[in-house]
Amino acid sequence: MSAHxxxxxxxxxxxxxxxxxxxxxxxxxxxxxxxxxxxxxHPPTAACYRCQSLDWAWDDVVGTATVFTYTWVEHPVHPATxxxxxxxxxxxxxxxxxxxxxxxxxxxxxxxxxxxxVGLPVTVDFDPTGDGVALPVFRPSATGNR
Amino acid sequence: MSGDWLAGKAAIVGIGHTxxxxxxxxxxxxxxxxxxEAVVTACADAGIDPSDVDGWSSYSxxxxxxxxxAMTFGAKRFRYAAMAWGGGGxxxxxxxxxxxxxxxxxxxxxxxxxxxxxxxxxxxxxxALAGVGGGGLPAPFSFxxxxxxxxPAQMFALAARRHMHRFGTTVDHFGEIxxxxxxxxxxxxxxxxxxxxxxxxxxxxxxxxxPLRLFDCCMESDVAAACxxxxxxxxxxxxxxxxxxxxxxxxxxxxxxxxxxxGHQMADDDFASAGQRTVADDLWGKSGIRPGDVDAAMIYDxxxxxxxxxxxxxxxxxxxxxxxxxxxxxxxxxxxLPLNTSGGNLSEVYSHGMTHVIEAVxxxxxxxxxxxxxxxVVLVGGGTGxxxxxxxxxxx
Ligand SMILES: [Zn+2]
Numbered sequence: 001m002s003a004h005x006x007x008x009x010x011x012x013x014x015x016x017x018x019x020x021x022x023x024x025x026x027x028x029x030x031x032x033x034x035x036x037x038x039x040x041x042h043p044p045t046a047a048c049y050r051c052q053s054l055d056w057a058w059d060d061v062v063g064t065a066t067v068f069t070y071t072w073v074e075h076p077v078h079p080a081t082x083x084x085x086x087x088x089x090x091x092x093x094x095x096x097x098x099x100x101x102x103x104x105x106x107x108x109x110x111x112x113x114x115x116x117x118v119g120l121p122v123t124v125d126f127d128p129t130g131d132g133v134a135l136p137v138f139r140p141s142a143t144g145n146r
Numbered sequence: 147m148s149g150d151w152l153a154g155k156a157a158i159v160g161i162g163h164t165x166x167x168x169x170x171x172x173x174x175x176x177x178x179x180x181x182x183e184a185v186v187t188a189c190a191d192a193g194i195d196p197s198d199v200d201g202w203s204s205y206s207x208x209x210x211x212x213x214x215x216a217m218t219f220g221a222k223r224f225r226y227a228a229m230a231w232g233g234g235g236x237x238x239x240x241x242x243x244x245x246x247x248x249x250x251x252x253x254x255x256x257x258x259x260x261x262x263x264x265x266x267x268x269x270x271x272x273x274a275l276a277g278v279g280g281g282g283l284p285a286p287f288s289f290x291x292x293x294x295x296x297x298p299a300q301m302f303a304l305a306a307r308r309h310m311h312r313f314g315t316t317v318d319h320f321g322e323i324x325x326x327x328x329x330x331x332x333x334x335x336x337x338x339x340x341x342x343x344x345x346x347x348x349x350x351x352x353x354x355x356x357p358l359r360l361f362d363c364c365m366e367s368d369v370a371a372a373c374x375x376x377x378x379x380x381x382x383x384x385x386x387x388x389x390x391x392x393x394x395x396x397x398x399x400x401x402x403x404x405x406x407x408x409g410h411q412m413a414d415d416d417f418a419s420a421g422q423r424t425v426a427d428d429l430w431g432k433s434g435i436r437p438g439d440v441d442a443a444m445i446y447d448x449x450x451x452x453x454x455x456x457x458x459x460x461x462x463x464x465x466x467x468x469x470x471x472x473x474x475x476x477x478x479x480x481x482x483l484p485l486n487t488s489g490g491n492l493s494e495v496y497s498h499g500m501t502h503v504i505e506a507v508x509x510x511x512x513x514x515x516x517x518x519x520x521x522x523v524v525l526v527g528g529g530t531g532x533x534x535x536x537x538x539x540x541x542x
Contacts, residue, residue: 002292011288043289043409049401068410069311069417071303073294074353081294086356089295091304091410100401103410105290118311135292 002127002135004109005087007080010129016044019058024134029124031094031102033059039099050099061102063124065092065138068103070116088116092138107137115140149434150393155250157381157388158242158540160192160374161504166338166495169265169366180370181210181262182218188372193385194256199374201226201254203245205237206498210262210370226254230396230536233407234298235446235499235529239425239536240396242503245375255376261500262370290408299363299449301406302531303355306451309418310357313466317357320450321348322472323485324361324492327447330479331489334515338365339493362450364491371500373507389507392523392541393433395425398533405532415465420452420530422459425537430461433539437461440539441521442509443483444502447490452530457483460525460537479516487516502526503538510542 002008011021020042023030031040034048035055047054070090076082087107094102108116109125122138129135164172164183172180189196196219202212203226212227228244230237238261245257287296295301309315325345331337343361351360381388399416403409406421416423430436437460445456454468462483463471471477477485488494488505495501506524508514514521521542528536 005292005294008294009291011292013288017288042411069304069308071300071307071358072353072356073300074355075297075299077297077300078294086353087294089290089293089300089304100411105293105295105408105410107293118307129292137293 002129004107004127004137005081005084008078011133011135013133016046020044021133023058023060024126024136025128025132027126028060029063029136030058030060031097032056033098040097040102041099042102042104061094062096064095064141065104065122065124066095067108067116067118067120067122068093069118070108072113090116090138092122104136108139109137110139150432152246152250152394153392153433154378154390156246156375157378157390158373158503158507159376159381159384159386159388160188160194161507162187162189162191163371163497163501163504164369166336167368168338169368172264172368175264177209177262177264178214180264180368181215181260181372184262184370184372185215185219185258185260188258188374191386192374194374194376197221199256199258200224201245201248201257203228203241203248203257203259204261205230205241206233206235206261208261210260215260226257230534232529232534233532234448236532236535237396237528238499238503239394239526239528239538240534242375242391242538243394243396243536246391246394249375249377255380257375258372259375260370260372261498263498264368265366287408297355298531299358300355302449302452303358305406305418305455305531306357309451309455312418313469315454315469317349318345319454319469319472320357320362321345323447323450323453323477324348326472326477327486327490327492330487330516331493334488334494337489337494338367339489358449358451364448364496367496369495369497371497371504373500373503387511387542389510389540389542392435392539393429394536394538395428395432396528396534396536397424397428398535399424402533407532418455420456420459421533421535422456422527422530422537425535426460429537429539435523435539439523440483440525441523442487442506442518443485443525443527444506445485445527446499446502446529447486447492448496448529450492453485456527456530460527484516484518487514487518499526499528506540510540
């Protein structure tokens, strides 16, 4: 269970996805990377969208990103969120990946409502959910850190 | 008028629906009984005995199964059954495409498209994944739900925000769609929400998922609806004027996948869209009909921003100009493109698009409550935000 979003469902691990979550548990942001053409991709898939290769491996990425879009959840659809709405959910576009832009759905922690804007530079952090797994989350990048 | 091979071969000849209930209102009747009432009503409208229906088509994994419907009605022959992929209403026009293809190719003589929704029985679409428990999340949603991203309103808010950022779209533009749709519903005695709505009412409705407010979101309903399709030749002998299938398409943009529900890897222009660019391109390309030929449009309105972006996808205005298009009054009853003339998902009922098709048929028959004079070409857009989505062109 997330420390920052308690009560929400934990990710389900599968053969295809457990490397992502376990890397996050160790403090690394790892993406699938094609063994043939080198394109990164997310969420995990069996084949490369660019060259259709079935070969892939996990690859650590730098972990900085830019906010692509966001929402502030006001209506607590999930009962566990009643106590902490409004909270944000964002889609961020990762820096320094190979291939088409790679985006993650995530949370931006430590940001005021007025400060969360499209284009905000952010840096990955990790929110442990137990069993050696963590959710990649992001925080505003320190000024001059990029 | 049309170059689609399918054009002029099949027609909708009967329409029917149950009463429009609030979510859970018809739970005791159940999904299947509701479907049967809709089928009987649509067949009566067509003047066709339900036992002569030999094909069944639906979408969104509808629970009223084709084999059970055929057995229930004592169908003399059971020749064809098809299910279109996609959740919610995304596959609806694909179900009509499957039905029309079956008729056009002789696989079946008479195909019913049906959809039955009892949300007390089948779970709530508006809550999407919020009810998923210890059994675990479906894999694609493991990358969204743990962050609290689990309802359609939240997911579509992400596309709305991106569109606002790129094109200067405002909440007033979303509000115009909600207010216009309510205005249409106000003269429809069957609509569930008929009381007047102003822009101020829209802005004062409670926030759901920024920038979406309650009045940007459709209702939840219990409802079943059905349409009967047969060949255009046979339609000439039936009691109702046919609504001819001119063209229909289903699909989605490159790398759209689960769309806004999970994934988010599509091109930026397709992210800030309803995901209907490709079904629209194929529809216009196959049919030879142009956006300017359309007399009225039934664009899927589960959330107001998706309507605005759908208008762009279908080429009624340029990309990024959906806000100005609605603000200029084009979607009003006296505008260039009367939209969702019975009140849509937002104000009439949420039937996963069936009542959009039914309203399109009424416009072509000339007996709609908000009739567009001499309507000859009507567009229906399927549900959006995931793929495959779908589209349907009907002509008089
Ligand atoms: Zn590759």
